[in-house]
Amino acid sequence: MSRVLVIGAHSADFVWRAGGAVALADEARVIALSYGERGESGELWKAEGQTIENVKQVRHAEAEKAASALGAEFRALDFGDYPLEVGPERLVQVVDEIREYAPAVLITHTDTDPFNPDHPVAYAVVQRARSLAAGAGVASAFPSITPPQLFLFEPHQPELCNFTPTTFVDITSVFDAKVEAMAAMEAQKYLQTYYAQRAEQRGNHARRASGRSEVRYAEAFQRVLPQVVDRL
Ligand SMILES: [Zn+2]
Numbered sequence: 221m222s223r224v225l226v227i228g229a230h231s232a233d234f235v236w237r238a239g240g241a242v243a244l245a246d247e248a249r250v251i252a253l254s255y256g257e258r259g260e261s262g263e264l265w266k267a268e269g270q271t272i273e274n275v276k277q278v279r280h281a282e283a284e285k286a287a288s289a290l291g292a293e294f295r296a297l298d299f300g301d302y303p304l305e306v307g308p309e310r311l312v313q314v315v316d317e318i319r320e321y322a323p324a325v326l327i328t329h330t331d332t333d334p335f336n337p338d339h340p341v342a343y344a345v346v347q348r349a350r351s352l353a354a355g356a357g358v359a360s361a362f363p364s365i366t367p368p369q370l371f372l373f374e375p376h377q378p379e380l381c382n383f384t385p386t387t388f389v390d391i392t393s394v395f396d397a398k399v400e401a402m403a404a405m406e407a408q409k410y411l412q413t414y415y416a417q418r419a420e421q422r423g424n425h426a427r428r429a430s431g432r433s434e435v436r437y438a439e440a441f442q443r444v445l446p447q448v449v450d451r452l
Contacts, residue, residue, distance in 0.1 A: 221246045221247065221324075222244075222245045222246045222247070222324055222325060223245065223246065223247045223248070223321070223322070223323045223324050223325070224241065224242060224245035224247070224248040224249075224323055224324070224325045224326075224327065225248070225249050225250075225251065225317075225318065225321050225323035225325070225326050225327070225368070226238050226241075226242060226248070226249075226250045226251070226292075226326075226327045226328070226373075227250075227251045227253065227314070227317075227318075227326070227327070227328045227342065227345075227346045228250070228251070228252055228253065228328065228329070228342065229252075229253050229254060229256070229301065229304050229329060229336075229338040229339050229341065229342035230252060230253075230254055230255065230256025230259070230260045230301055230338065231252040231254070231255045231256055231279045231280065231282070231283040231294075231296060232256060232260060232279070232282070232283060232286070232405045232407070232408055233252070233256075233329070233339075233373075234250045234252075234286075234287075234327075234373075235283075235286045235290075235398075235401050235402055235404075235405055236402065236411055236414075236415040237373035237374050237375070237415075237439070238327050238373045238439065238441075239286070239290055239391075239397070239398040239401045239402065239439075240389060240391025240394050240395065240397075240398045240419070240437070240438075240439045241327065241373075241389050241391070241439055241441070242287075242290045242291075242292050243290040243291060243292075243391070243394035243397045243398060243401075244389065244391065244393075244394055245291075245292075245325075248290065248291065248292035248293070249292060249293045249294075249295065249321055249323070250283070250287050250292050250293070250294050250295070251295045251296075251297060251314075251317055252283060252294070252295070252296045252297065253297050253299045253304055253306070253314075253338075253342055253345070254296075254297070254298065254299050254300055254301035254304050254338070255275070255276045255279040255280065255283075255296060255298065255301065256279065256301050256338075257272055257275045257276050257279060257300075257301060258272075258300075258301050258302040259301050259302035259336075259337075259338065260301070260407070260408065261275050261278075261279060261407045261408075262407070263406070263407045263408070263409065264278055264279075264407045276298070278407065279407065280294075280296055282404050282405050282406060282407065283296070283404075283405075285401075285404040286401035286402070286404040286405055287401070289397050289400040289401040289404060290394075290397055290398070290401050291397075295317070297310070297313060297314070297317075301338055302337060302338065303337050303338065303341070304337070304338035304341045304342065305341075306341060306345045310345075311345060311348065311349060311352075314345055314346065314349040315349045315352045315353050317349075318349055318350060318353040318365070318368070319353040319363065319364070319365055322365040322366070322368075323368045324366075324368055324369065325368055325369045325371060326346065326350055326368040326369065326370050326371070327370075327371045327372070327373055327441070328342055328343055328346040328347075328370075328372060328373070329342045329343045329346075329372060329373070329375065330343060330372045330375050330381045330382050330383045330442070331343045331344070331347075331372075331382055332380075332381050332382040333375055333376075333380075333381045334380055334381070335376065335377065335380075336376075339375065339381075343372070347370070347444075350367070350368060350370060353365055354366070354367035354368065367445075369443070369445060369447075370443075370444040370445050371387065371441040371442065371443055371444065372441060372442040372444060373439070373441055374418070374422075374439065374440045374441070378440075383442055384442055385422075385425070385440035385441065385442060386441070386442050386443045387440070387441045387442070387443055388422060388425060388426035388429060388430075388435075388438045388439070388440055388441075389438060389439045389441065390423075390426060390432070390434075390435045390437075390438055391419065391437045391438055391439050392423070392434065392435055392436045392437050392438075395419065395436070395437045398419070398437075399412075399416065402415060402416070419437040419438060419439065420436070420437060422437070422438040422439060422440045423435050423436050423437045423438045425438065425440070426438035
């Protein structure tokens with residue numbers, strides 16, 4: 221069974237970058253470290269008299285709707301954004317989330333993003349929390365889980381974010397669900413066309429890499445850890 225956990229800096233990150241992979245999972249959970257209420261909700265701030273609390277509520281509702289279109293649960297840790305700060309107590313919270321869900325696959329941001337102050341912070345926290353939850357894959361003085369595979373989802377400008385695709389997921393069969401999830405994120409409507417185009421382009425790359433002519437839409441991921449297989 222594939223149990224997938226996506227941890228994003230902001231509440232909408234999972235939709236654009238891993239919505240298809242989430243929809244394909246047997247079971248999936250999405251955790252947002254923040255709502256992206258300050259840095260990624262520009263449309264909402266155009267409303268007169270807007271407040272942080274209201275923006276957070278709207279973003280929570282949007283992310284829940286998107287997650288449910290993909291068949292996933294949504295949880296928000298509400299750490300705040302721009303800047304996202306994760307001290308020792310919050311790190312332990314993230315460790316507990318990973319340990320409690322015990323995913324087979326964990327997905328987060330790349331370690332570099334010159335356009336976003338929070339995405340690399342999320343990477344660092346998730347990477348560290350994963351190691352703490354899994355106890356480096358050996359017996360430890362604390363409860364640990366089987367080490368989840370770690371994948372990075374595709375950032376907005378991959379070349380500048382230290383991102384090289386190593387894995388394409390064929391999302392053709394769930395593309396309608398991804399479109400529905402993207403449509404739920406009304407505060408960032410401008411990204412819907414962009415990521416639909418990206419899925420088509422990655423579909424082209426996936427066809428060329430595999431010869432699987434039926435792939436129309438794909439998502440790209442970067443595998444961080446070696447894959448362990450019984451044979452090549
Ligand atoms: Zn983000």
